[in-house]
Amino acid sequence: MKEEIQLYRDVRKSKNLFLKTTGICVVLAATLIYGLGVFDHVLKVKLVVGSALILAIMLFLLINALLKLRDKSPLIRINSNYIVGNTTLLSKAFGEIEWSDVEDIHLEKVAGDTLVVFYS
Incomplete structure (x- = not known):
């Protein structure tokens, strides 16, 4: 083997994962807003805490995925x-x-x- 083989990230799959993660974040944000009682003026504490926690984790993962998407080095x-x-x-x-x-x-x-x- 004289040449070097380099394997890169599949950008199409990464963008697809990014879109799915964004969709989940939108659903979690809507759940958080509903739990805060915006629509029926009733605060749902367990729903707010659960959805806020999961939303924070998903946003952290989404930001990391976006930063890795810009990396053009071989895997x-x-x-x-x-x-x-x-x-x-x-x-x-x-x-x-x-x-x-x-x-x-x-x-x-x-x-x-x-x-x-x-x-x-």
């Missing part, structure tokens, strides 16, 4: 000497993994996703 780089992944905290912590350290590679299905597992 995985493979060349003849090493492999580098930037997909999870663990892969970032390992940094460059040399091919001499890899003993075996397997594909494993987990919850509908296919994972590439490296054994050393």
Whole structure:
């Protein structure tokens, strides 16, 4: 392998996820407004606290997703000497993994996703 293989984020899937997250945030905001009693003048405390908490978490995730959407760096780089992944905290912590350290590679299905597992 002379050239380097670089795998990038699928922008279409990321935008689709962004739209779905925005829709959920709109529904949560409407639930929060309803719980505050804007329409029937009755405060629903449990509904307000629950929807506000979930809305805050969703907005945090939405902002992080938007920041990552602007990142144009490759998620995985493979060349003849090493492999580098930037997909999870663990892969970032390992940094460059040399091919001499890899003993075996397997594909494993987990919850509908296919994972590439490296054994050393």
